[in-house]
Amino acid sequence: MSSRSVYNSWGISDLVGQLREIRHLALENRGRLDPPRLPSRKVLAQILEKVSAVLFPNRLGFPELSNESIDYYVGTTLDDLIRQLGTQIELELAFTKSLNHNSQDNGLSAADILQQFAAQLPTIRRLLDTDLQAAYEGDPAARSSDEVLVCYPGIVAITHHRIAHLLYGLGLPLIARMIAEIAHSATGIDIHPGAQIGDHFFIDHGTGVVIGETAIIGNRVRIYQAVTLGAKRFLKDESGHLLKGNLRHPIVEDDVVIYAGATILGRITIGKGSTIGGNVWLTHSVGPGSHIHQAQVRQEFFDAGGGI
Numbered sequence: 001m002s003s004r005s006v007y008n009s010w011g012i013s014d015l016v017g018q019l020r021e022i023r024h025l026a027l028e029n030r031g032r033l034d035p036p037r038l039p040s041r042k043v044l045a046q047i048l049e050k051v052s053a054v055l056f057p058n059r060l061g062f063p064e065l066s067n068e069s070i071d072y073y074v075g076t077t078l079d080d081l082i083r084q085l086g087t088q089i090e091l092e093l094a095f096t097k098s099l100n101h102n103s104q105d106n107g108l109s110a111a112d113i114l115q116q117f118a119a120q121l122p123t124i125r126r127l128l129d130t131d132l133q134a135a136y137e138g139d140p141a142a143r144s145s146d147e148v149l150v151c152y153p154g155i156v157a158i159t160h161h162r163i164a165h166l167l168y169g170l171g172l173p174l175i176a177r178m179i180a181e182i183a184h185s186a187t188g189i190d191i192h193p194g195a196q197i198g199d200h201f202f203i204d205h206g207t208g209v210v211i212g213e214t215a216i217i218g219n220r221v222r223i224y225q226a227v228t229l230g231a232k233r234f235l236k237d238e239s240g241h242l243l244k245g246n247l248r249h250p251i252v253e254d255d256v257v258i259y260a261g262a263t264i265l266g267r268i269t270i271g272k273g274s275t276i277g278g279n280v281w282l283t284h285s286v287g288p289g290s291h292i293h294q295a296q297v298r299q300e301f302f303d304a305g306g307g308i
Contacts, residue, residue: 036095039088039175045182047088050081051163055125059149078118086114092174113170124162127199131158134200138222153187154203164193195229197221198254205260212249218272221252224260232266232283253288 027035053061054077057070065073089110108116135148135155142148149155160183168176176193184190188207191197195211198219203209208226211217215229231248251269258264259278270276271288280292 036098037091038095039091039178041178041182043084043088044175044178047081047084048160048163048179048182050077050084051121052159054078054081054121055128055159056149059146078121082114082118085117086110088175089113089172092172095174108171113167113172116170117166120166124166127162128155128159130199131155131201134202134220134222135204138202139204152206153189154206157183157187157189157191157203157206157209158197158201159183161191161193161195161197164191165195165197168193195249214245214247214267215249216251218252218254218256220255221257223258224278226261227258228263228265230263230265 023035027033049060054074057074057077058065061073061077093110132145132148132155135152136142136145139148142152160179164176164179164183167179173193180191180193189203189209191209191211192213192215194213195215195217197211197217198221200220201217202222203224204222205225209223210228210230212230217229229250229252234248235243235246237243247267249267250264251267252258252264253270253272253274255273256270256276257274258270258276259280261279262276262282263280264270264276264282266283268283268285270282271286271290273288274286274290274292276282277291277293279294282292286292
């Protein structure tokens with residue numbers, strides 16, 4: 001059977017027409033004439049690989065690089081990723097302009113953003129070195145910081161986050177969110193790019209961790225899998241629409257440990273040096289040095305069915 005006969009037997013032409021009508025109707029409902037041109041998730045994934053290689057060329061780039069060739073490799077890779085990123089930035093800026101999101105327009109051109117982004121790469125590398133140190137020192141199973149870098153999902157997530165957070169602050173929330181979702185898909189760790197995270201940050205194991213947009217995390221904080229730093233409620237305006245941008249996520253001060261399964265909700269503060277036990281549900285602030293655990297399970301024994 002020819003490809004054309006298969007095409008016709010499945011009613012492909014009719015399906016194409018129906019899908020076209022749905023697309024056009026969706027555009028009309030949004031007051032648009034043409035579909036938007038958005039940044040590419042596939043291209044951003046390539047850019048992230050190149051940024052990682054620039055930051056850690058021997059371990060995340062090419063291990064066979066020599067001392068004589070490493071700077072050349074970093075330079076050419078950096079030049080390539082900047083060109084690619086510039087195109088993606090221009091796409092987001094054009095998309096934002098088409099939506100008239102004036103509140104998100106910081107007046108920076110793509111060239112300005114690229115310059116500021118590139119200038120901050122050494123700062124990101126220094127921060128990531130502290131994260132690697134925290135992971136190595138905080139996990140007895142880690143045999144080296146190199147193992148941590150190439151194996152630990154928490155390091156992948158925080159690397160992506162530090163890049164995304166920088167771009168978020170430069171007025172690129174869409175690209176930043178796409179980068180965050182690339183990390184989320186790869187690691188199961190969901191960190192909104194707006195979250196502020198200090199140095200020496202360590203997520204152990206990591207699967208199921210959620211950190212909201214307005215969360216603030218201090219220095220030397222360690223959290224485990226399935227921890228949520230979320231919002232307690234979503235405020236609405238008089239028309240019933242969700243209010244955007246309000247401070248709704250926790251503040252976690254320095255030297256806090258949050259164990260697996262803990263859920264911390266609302267704009268509350270976890271004081272410096274506190275420990276939050278596993279599976280704790282917390283919606284109020286706690287002072288420095290607090291130790292919060294689940295209530296102890298009460299055990300009673302009944303003879304011959306007594307008390308039942």
